[in-house]
Amino acid sequence: MSKLRYLLPALLAFGTTQGAEGSLEQRVQRLERILASQSLLEMLTRLDQQQRELATLRGTLEEVRHQIGNLKEHQRTLYLDTDRRLVRLEREGITPERLEADAESDVAEPGRPTPDSGELIAEREMYQNTFDILRELRYEPAIAAFEAFLQQYPDGRYAHVARYWIGEANYARGEYNRAIGAYRALVDKHPDSPKVAEALLKIGYSYHKLEQNGKSRSILEKLTKTHPDTTEARQAEALLERLEKPNA
Known part of the structure; x- marks a missing residue:
């Protein structure tokens, strides 16, 4: 609008000096063409700017998509690794190595x-x-012998x-409720037993095996709070x- 304010008097003055060259109607038509050209130029300028902005946005969007793809792949890798470790831990159960370690240690309960x-x-x-x-x-x-011992x-x-x-032993047999x-x-x-953390972990595993995930989650969350910074808490x-x- 500010441009038009200065442009219009100039054009009118120009038209006055060129009065002999055409009628008023011709001068108005010429003025309309000039104004239309000016508007078109401004539209083209805005369009060009919008196209540049759109290209920038497309580049940014492509970069974000690439980053999201990398993040998803990273999360998938972490999940699969966690899943493999968890399956291994769930299947460990009673192993000769664990039995030998327990046999060689003093498993008497402290404080008794x-x-x-x-x-x-x-x-x-x-x-x-x-x-x-x-x-x-x-x-x-x-199992029978340990029950007789108790x-x-x-x-x-x-x-x-x-x-x-x-x-x-019950866990190894798939008797999860008994376990x-x-x-x-x-x-x-x-x-006060040093086996409490392991027992809580295996309760959580057992409920998971029984597909009672709400109970499993409750026990596992309790374990992470009562025995933080332990191997069992990390599992x-x-x-x-x-x-x-x-x-x-």
Whole structure:
């Protein structure tokens, strides 16, 4: 509009000096052509600018799409890696290496009153004989033997680990409800046991195997809060991540 304000008087003055060259109507037509050319030029300028902006936006969009593609691929790689590690951990169960490590360690529960040496030796001997059955991967006889051990030493120094191995043997057999019962007995009766974190983790795994993912998530979240910065907590976080993306 500002351009037109200055342009119009000039054109009128020009038309006055050229009065002999045409009628008023001709001068108006000439003026309309000039104004139309000016508007067209402005439109072309705006169009050119918009085209440049659109090209820039397209380039930015392509770059974002590329970044999203890379991010999705990275997430997929992380998920598959987590899934492989989780499957391996779920399948580990009772292995000769774990059994040997436990056999060579002192699995007596800390904080339990120490019985007379003779009674402790008898308890230790019965536990060891029972554990030897498990080392042969004879799950049903081992479960029966550990249950007999608990009947004789329900509050013994090895009761906590006996309950743990009952849970592990049932888990290895696919008896997940029975495994959960044994693990829960360990957690409830032996809260100071070093096996509590492992028991909570396997409860979470067992519920996952039973497709009761709500209960699995609840137990695993409890584990990450009560036993942070542990191997079991990291394994729980891996399963929790998997539960959040069941179809990934």
